[in-house]
Amino acid sequence: MFCPKCKYEYIRGVFDCPDCGEKLVETLPVEAEEPFSDESKTVEIFQTSEKSILAMVKAILEDNGIISIISPPIGMRASAIVYQVFVNELDAEKARDLLDGIEESQAESLE
Ligand SMILES: [Zn+2]
Numbered sequence: 141m142f143c144p145k146c147k148y149e150y151i152r153g154v155f156d157c158p159d160c161g162e163k164l165v166e167t168l169p170v171e172a173e174e175p176f177s178d179e180s181k182t183v184e185i186f187q188t189s190e191k192s193i194l195a196m197v198k199a200i201l202e203d204n205g206i207i208s209i210i211s212p213p214i215g216m217r218a219s220a221i222v223y224q225v226f227v228n229e230l231d232a233e234k235a236r237d238l239l240d241g242i243e244e245s246q247a248e249s250l251e
Pocket residue numbers: 143144145146147157158159160161162
């Protein structure tokens with residue numbers, strides 16, 4: 141049984157939420173996945189000028205169910221182009237963890 145307000149799960153036999161008094165339901169309604177609705181913010185989690193790194197970042201995020209938005213490249217000169225990767229702020233921490241060390245390991249392999 142679940143409280144539709146608190147989203148906590150309770151054992152069978154409990155009918156009202158001990159926290160808020162709301163009637164418990166069998167299953168929580170499935171919320172539509174709208175990661176970029178007005179209420180959620182996107183945050184920048186990564187920057188790179190390398191298209192290969194960008195593709196890797198996107199693949200890693202997708203594998204982990206994180207939707208990412210890649211900004212159009214900023215910068216006038218080809219040598220100064222920077223891609224920015226944005227994710228929903230709720231995914232930002234996880235995404236940063238996943239991407240931690242990518243740039244370093246890529247740099248090392250190029251040496
Ligand atoms: Zn509750």
